[in-house]
Amino acid sequence: QKAKIDALLHLADDSLIMGHRCSEWCGHGPILEQDIALTNIALDFVGQARNFYQHAAALLQQLPNDMALALADFDITPASITEDSLAYLRNANAYKNHLLVELPNGDWAQTILKIFFFSNYRQILFQQLLKNSDTQLAAIAEKSLKEIQYHVKWSGEWVMRLGDGTDESRERMLKAIDYLWPYVGEFFNCTEYEKTAFELDDTSIDLLKQTWLNTINHTFQLATLPEQTFGKWYQSGGKLGIHTEHLGYILAEMQFLPRTYPNAEW
C-alpha cells in the first residue's frame, strides 16, 4: 500500500508542479494563440494532479488515521486528507516529483523542451498503466493520455520550429538541451515504489527508456538537432524527496494561503 500511495503522490506532484510552471507563462506568451495553448496544457496538468491526489486521498481515507498521515508525510496534521491537503500541506521533502519539472521556465525553448521531454515520457509510461491492476489508476491514465497526445504533438512541433528555425532559435534549443538533459535520466531511474505500483521490472524499464530515447531522437533529427544518448551520470533525488533549491520557492508561493489558514474552506 505504501508503494501505491507513494506512486500516486509522485504522479500527482509531477503533474501539479508541471502545471505550476506552465501557468507562470499565462499572460506572458510570445503569441496569443500559444499563450492559450500553454495555459490549456497547464490546466490539463492541474486536472491530472487532482485526479491522482483524489485517488490517493480516497485510499488514505480507508486506512487508520495515524498510518494515513504518516504515509502521506504531512508535516502538520491536516483537518482531513483531501486533494487539497495533499497538495498544500506537504513540505518539499515530502514532494516526489522529478527534478526536471521544478526547474525554472527559462525562455520559450527551455519551456517547450521540458514539456516535450516530459510528455513523451508520460505518454509511454501511461500506456503501460492502461493495463495496471489498479483500475482507477488505469482509468486516469487513459483519460490523461488523450491530453498527453496533444502535449506531445504541440511540443514536438515547437521543437522542430525552433531547432530548424533561425540561428538564434537553434542556439537557444541547444542551450536548453544542455541544461535539461542531465535531468532526464531520472525518468528511468525507477524507485521501488514505481516498480511495484506501475508493475515494471528492469527489462520493461529498459524498454521504456529505449522507446523514449528513440522518439526524442526521431524528432530531434527532423529538427536538425544533435542525436542524444544517455550518459552514465544524471541528476536525481526528486522522486525520493531530495529536490533542487527551486521547489521550496514554488511551494512557499503556492501553499501560502492554506498554510496561513489551514482549516479554511475556499
Next chain:
Amino acid sequence: QKAKIDALLHLADDSLIMGHRCSEWCGHGPILEQDIALTNIALDFVGQARNFYQHAAALLQQLPNDMALALADFDITPASITEDSLAYLRNANAYKNHLLVELPNGDWAQTILKIFFFSNYRQILFQQLLKNSDTQLAAIAEKSLKEIQYHVKWSGEWVMRLGDGTDESRERMLKAIDYLWPYVGEFFNCTEYEKTAFELDDTSIDLLKQTWLNTINHTFQLATLPEQTFGKWYQSGGKLGIHTEHLGYILAEMQFLPRTYPNAEW
C-alpha cells in the same frame, strides 16, 4: 495609543522590507566590497526593524489582549505578541510600509537610488524623532541615525558615480528616477498616525519635504542629473495597508516557515 502602535509598525515594516530587498543582493553584487556594504545596510535595516517591533510589542503587551491583537491587526491569533509575531504573522494589508520600499530591486542604479531616496527621508525624519516625547522611540532614532548617515553617504556617492559615470550608467539612473519618483511623494503624505506619533503638523511636514527635496537636488546637481520637483500626483496607499502586487510575494516567501509552524521556536 493606536497612533503610536500604527506608527511603530509603520517604521518597523519600512525597515524590514528595505532590509529584505537589500538582502536579496547578498552574493550577487557587482563588486565584492559593495556586496559587503549592501549586506551591511540590510543588516542595519533588520536591526532597526527589530528595535521598532520590540518597542511595539512591549507596548502591546501592556494592553488587554483583545485590544492588542486588534491594534496589531493580526490575521491569525499568535501565541504571543513579539517582534517575530509582528513581522511574520501579519498579512500584506496590515503592513504599513511605503510603497517605495517594496518595489523590486531592478538593477544597481534602481537599488541605490531607492536607498538614497529612503535614507535621506529617514535621516530628516529621525532627526525630528530625537525630541519625541516617547523617549524609547527617540533613543531608537538616535541609535539608527548613526547607521543612516552612512547609508546617506554611501548611496549619495553611488548616485554621483552613476549619474556622472558612463553614458550607460547615466541612462540607467535616469530610468531609475523615472521609475521611482512617483513613489517618493508618499513620504510626505502623512497619515494621522504619523502626525500624532511623530508630533508633526502640516508646517513641519512641509519643511521636511522641502529639506528632503533640496538635499536630493543638491546631490543630483553634483551627479549632473536633472533637478526634480514634486508633481501634484504620486502613488500612495502603503501606509494605510494598500500595497502593490509585490508585497504579497515578499511576505509569502518571508513568512513561509512561521506560517507553517506558527508556535514553533527557532
Next chain:
Amino acid sequence: MDANKLAEQFQQKIDADIKIEPQDWMPDEYRKTLIRQISQHAHSEIVGMLPEGNWITRAPSLRRKAILLAKVQDEAGHGLYLYSAAETLGITRDEMYYQLHSGKAKYSSIFNYPTLTWADMGAIGWLVDGAAIMNQVPLSRCSYGPYARAMVRICKEESFHQRQGFEILLTLSKGNAAQRKMCQDAINRWWWPSLMMFGPTDNDSPHTAQSMKWKIKRFTNDELRQKFVDVCAEQVKFLGMTLPDKDLKWNEERKHYDFGPINWEEFWNVVKGNGPCNKERLATRVQAWEDGAWVREAALAYEEKKSARKYA
C-alpha cells in the same frame, strides 16, 4: 452612387436592424469608431489577464486554481475573437499591438488596479465582469455583424465567470474572520473603479449620441451604471457584506438606488496613465512581446523553409 446616398442606405439598414458586414460600405467614422472600440476591448481582455494571472500560482485550492486558469484562458480567447473582429475592418493584429504598446490605444482602466488578496478574484468576477456584461450584452445586438457575434459568445462565458466570482465571495463570506475581512476589503477596493467602468457621465460623453444612432451603443453610460448599482445593491445582501457608499439607498420615487458621487479626478488620473499599475501592466505586455520576437521569427522561418521544401 454618391456618398450621401450610400450613407443614407447605410443608416437605413441600421435603422432596420440589418447587420453591417465586412464587405459592406460603411462611413469612415463608423469604421474608425469600431476599430477603436473593438481593439480597445481586445486589449482590455489581454491586459486583463495580468491582474488575475497574478493569483494563479497562489490559488488556495486545486479546484479554484483550475477555474482561475480556465477563466484567464477564456480572456485570451476573447482577445482573439475581438482582434479577429477588428481585423475584418482592415487593421492587422500587429498594428493593434503596436498601438497598445506605444500607449496610443487604451484598455479598460480597471486593470490598472492591483490584485492584492485572493478575495480580489471574487470581486473581479462579481463586479468587474458584472459591469462588463452590463456593457456588453447590448453590444451583442450591435450593428456590426462580426462584433455582435463575438459578443454573443463572450457574454455567455462572462456570465459564467461572474457566477464563479460571486461564489468565491460567498465562500469567503461564510468563512473565518480573516476571510470575511478579506471579502469586505476586496469589495471596498473594487466597487468604485467598477462604477467607473461605465465611462464618464452622459454630460461628459459627447460621442454617445452618434454611437447610439449607429447602434454601436444602445444605452447611455449613466443608464447602464444605474442598472449595475441596482443589481449589486441587492446581491451584496446575499454576501452579508456592504458596498462602500454611505449614500447608497433605495429611492422609492425613482425606483432606483441613489448612490454617492464618483471620484472623477481619480478616473481621469488613471486614464492618463497614473493608476497604481499602468506602467507595470504595459511594461509586462511590451516585455512579453519583445521576449517573444525570436520565437515568432523562428516560427516564420520554419514555415518558409517547409513550404520551400514542399515546392522544391
Next chain:
Amino acid sequence: MDANKLAEQFQQKIDADIKIEPQDWMPDEYRKTLIRQISQHAHSEIVGMLPEGNWITRAPSLRRKAILLAKVQDEAGHGLYLYSAAETLGITRDEMYYQLHSGKAKYSSIFNYPTLTWADMGAIGWLVDGAAIMNQVPLSRCSYGPYARAMVRICKEESFHQRQGFEILLTLSKGNAAQRKMCQDAINRWWWPSLMMFGPTDNDSPHTAQSMKWKIKRFTNDELRQKFVDVCAEQVKFLGMTLPDKDLKWNEERKHYDFGPINWEEFWNVVKGNGPCNKERLATRVQAWEDGAWVREAALAYEEKKSARKYA
C-alpha cells in the same frame, strides 16, 4: 646567489618557523601552490555565500535572519582577505575571478550541494564550518605570513559561526516533530559531503608530502578527517540525533571512532562538475559579474573624471 643556495635558505627559514613574506625569495612551485590554494579558498568563501544566502529571505525569526546575514557578510569578508593574501603573490583579483568563471579554478565541492530546509543553515554551520575550521586552524601557523595572518582572523569568526550553527540544530532538536525531522534530515544530507571536504585519502593525495615540508599543510587529510569524526560523534549526542553511518563506533584500541567507507565516486563526480548545483553556482557568479560590468565601468569612469578635475 645561485638557485640551490636560495632554495636551501628558504627551507631553513621554514624549518625554523620563520614566516615567508611577499618580498622574500620563494620557489616557483611554492608560489604556484599557494596561489592555487589561497584563491581556491577565496573562491570557496564567495561561492559559499550562495547556499546560505538562499535562506536569508526565509529565515524563520528576525534574530536568525540578522545572524545569517552577518554570517554571509563575514564570508564575503573572508573572501576579501584571502584575495588580498593571494594578490601578495603576484596575481590580481580579476585574474582569479577569470579562473573561477572559466572553470579553471576550483572551489570547495561542498557548496555544490543544495540548501533545502532551514535546518541546513544549522548543519552547514556545525558540519561544514566545523570541517573548515579543522582544516584551517593548522593553516594559521602556515609558513606564508599573509595567509597565516588571514587565517587567524578567519578561524576566529568561523568558530563563532560554528557555534551558531550548532545552536540552530539544538533549537530544532528541542522543537516539534517536524523540526526534529528537519534537523536529522539535514545532518543526513550534510554528513558525508563534510567528510569529503578533507580531500582524498592520503594514498590518493600525492602533493601532501611536499606541502607538509613547506608547512602549507600540517596534517594529512586522513588525520584531520579522523579528528573531525571523533569530535562530531560526541557532539551529535547533545542533539539527540544520529550520524548517518551504521559503521560508526568507538574503537577502544585506536582511541578513535571507526567510520564507514566514503563514496569517492560521488566525490570525484562532484569535483568534475556533476554535483547537484555546480552549474547553477557558477552561472550565478558569472551572471553577477557580467551584470556588474557597467557598474564597475561607471565607477572607474567617475574616478577618472574626478582626478582629471582635481589636476586640471
